[in-house]
Amino acid sequence: MPPDAGGTVALAVEQVSVHFGGVAALSGVSLRAEAGAVTGLIGPNGAGKTTLFNVITGLQRPHSGSVSLGGTDVTRTRTYRRARLGMARTFQRLELFSTLSAADNVRVGLEVSERSAPHAAALGLLERVGLGDEAAAPVSSLPTGSARLVELARALSTDPKVLLLDEPFSGLDEHESAALGRLLTALAAEGRAILLVEHDTDLVLEICSTVHVLDFGQVIASGPPDAIRQDPAVQEAYLGHAKDAG
Secondary structure, eight states: OOOOOOOOEEEEEEEEEEEETTEEEEEEEEEEEETTEEEEEEOSTTSSHHHHHHHHHTSSOOSEEEEEETTEEOTTOOHHHHHHTTEEEOOSSOOOOTTSBHHHHHHHHHHHTTOSSHHHHHHHHHHHTTOGGGTTSBGGGSOHHHHHHHHHHHHHTTOOSEEEEESTTTTOOHHHHHHHHHHHHHHHHTTOEEEEEOSOHHHHHHHOSEEEEEETTEEEEEEOHHHHHHOHHHHHHHHOHHHHTO
């Protein structure tokens, strides 16, 4: 079961809009992610989820709206400064150094953040995500699911307050997914805010305390999992009931 929400707002997105030419990728999107909770972001392909992640992390500047991290407006703050303020991210398309070992990929993040004893810390982080036995393996030799866990370990190397995960369960089997779900719940319980994009809606509804649903660049529903399951707009967005009816 997901933990109860109600903590401090660690991440706030207010009325964010992004346009690419005449196409509105995001239209007035607002959401919160609270410390101590896993928050879900779901929606059909092309709904704007990755664009929103890019806005939050500074890779895409919004045409309007704002992003706040721990109460500080970071809308115009560069990506590396947001990282220093406590934000970290994984990507839908893996962003790893494929010729380096799993441990060395994590060590890069540790050295950038000037952590002491980076090699030992890297081994500890890999152990935590369940890849302790793969520390010396080149990332290129790992299956996609394991490589995603390396990326998660590297994201954790900066000890983030806000952790954004873009489809972290992709490539994992059922056992691995269950283990990662437990890990994310534990990471949130340590006081982090976790914002999760994932296509496995059953999994999202199981581990998240709050879920936001995007469709055509707009938030069509927000609330606890039980409310999201019953929301007619969500059912239409995923199942096309109204479209099929005419």
